[in-house]
Amino acid sequence: MAGAALVGRRVSFVLNAIRRYKGSLSRQTVSWFRGLFPFWRAQRLAMDFRPSSAGCKQEVRPPPCPVCWGPCWWDGWRLVAQMVAGAEGLVVRLIEVSRHRARCQDATCPGRSWTIYEAGGYPCRTFVVAVAALALAALAVEVGATLTSVARRCRCDPRTVGRWQCWVAGLGDPTAFGRLCSRLSPDGFPPPRPDGMPLAGLLVLLLEHLAQLLRDQGVPLEPGPGLAALLRQQFDRFRAVSWLTRASPPLQVEAAMAGV
Numbered sequence: 001m002a003g004a005a006l007v008g009r010r011v012s013f014v015l016n017a018i019r020r021y022k023g024s025l026s027r028q029t030v031s032w033f034r035g036l037f038p039f040w041r042a043q044r045l046a047m048d049f050r051p052s053s054a055g056c057k058q059e060v061r062p063p064p065c066p067v068c069w070g071p072c073w074w075d076g077w078r079l080v081a082q083m084v085a086g087a088e089g090l091v092v093r094l095i096e097v098s099r100h101r102a103r104c105q106d107a108t109c110p111g112r113s114w115t116i117y118e119a120g121g122y123p124c125r126t127f128v129v130a131v132a133a134l135a136l137a138a139l140a141v142e143v144g145a146t147l148t149s150v151a152r153r154c155r156c157d158p159r160t161v162g163r164w165q166c167w168v169a170g171l172g173d174p175t176a177f178g179r180l181c182s183r184l185s186p187d188g189f190p191p192p193r194p195d196g197m198p199l200a201g202l203l204v205l206l207l208e209h210l211a212q213l214l215r216d217q218g219v220p221l222e223p224g225p226g227l228a229a230l231l232r233q234q235f236d237r238f239r240a241v242s243w244l245t246r247a248s249p250p251l252q253v254e255a256a257m258a259g260v
């Protein structure tokens with residue numbers, strides 16, 4: 001659970017970057033960004049007490065089978081290493097994160113057995129998605145930020161940050177996400193769309209806004225950055241994985257609104 005708690009903590013380098021920002025963003029836009037990031041901090045308490053299948057297998061049974069919704073059994077576990085966003089803006093490596101598997105009680109169910117990802121976890125990622133979101137946000141709003149400077153903070157290679165940029169830029173059309181925000185917003189206003197904002201950073205911030213609106217409407221999203229929460233929701237509900245280095249399905253955010 002330590003990793004889960006760390007993911008939601010304050011990431012000061014992003015906040016500091018926004019405070020220092022003297023570029024072309026309007027004051028209204030900057031204040032909008034600043035209004036979003038404290039939301040991540042506010043999630044920390046909720047995340048600390050969030051029930052998770054990882055690390056408490058003796059107390060609870062696994063979630064229902066995602067195929068037939070029948071009861072399941074635990075089916076082994078392993079320890080994995082993760083790079084997570086920790087306190088004070090540092091990216092830290094956790095080496096003993098529990099990751100369990102579950103098996104459907106019905107031996108004939110095609111669901112068979114599957115991995116249950118801990119809070120903040122995502123398939124095939126050592127760097128949790130929250131770290132990618134924070135890196136791209138910093139790259140978008142910090143004066144003088146480069147792939148190298150952001151990579152140094154994230155303890156990764158600059159090429160990794162470049163891959164995150166391409167990956168997030170391909171997740172969807174910012175205009176479509178903006179329209180969704182307008183539909184969900186109580187006042188119907190579109191989110192700010194600053195000129196000159198890199199596409200990946202713009203999408204991170206739009207998805208942050210969108211996730212906040214969805215949470216306000218009662219959609220149960222994981223705490224943390226909107227990008228990570230929406231991707232995780234897509235995976236948990238539809239088993240849709242957004243791969244980093246190969247073609248992926250687009251985000252189906254409209255489907256996430258089902259029942260709103």
Ligand SMILES: [Zn+2]
Pocket residue numbers: 065066067068069070104105106109110111112
């Ligand atoms: Zn099943």
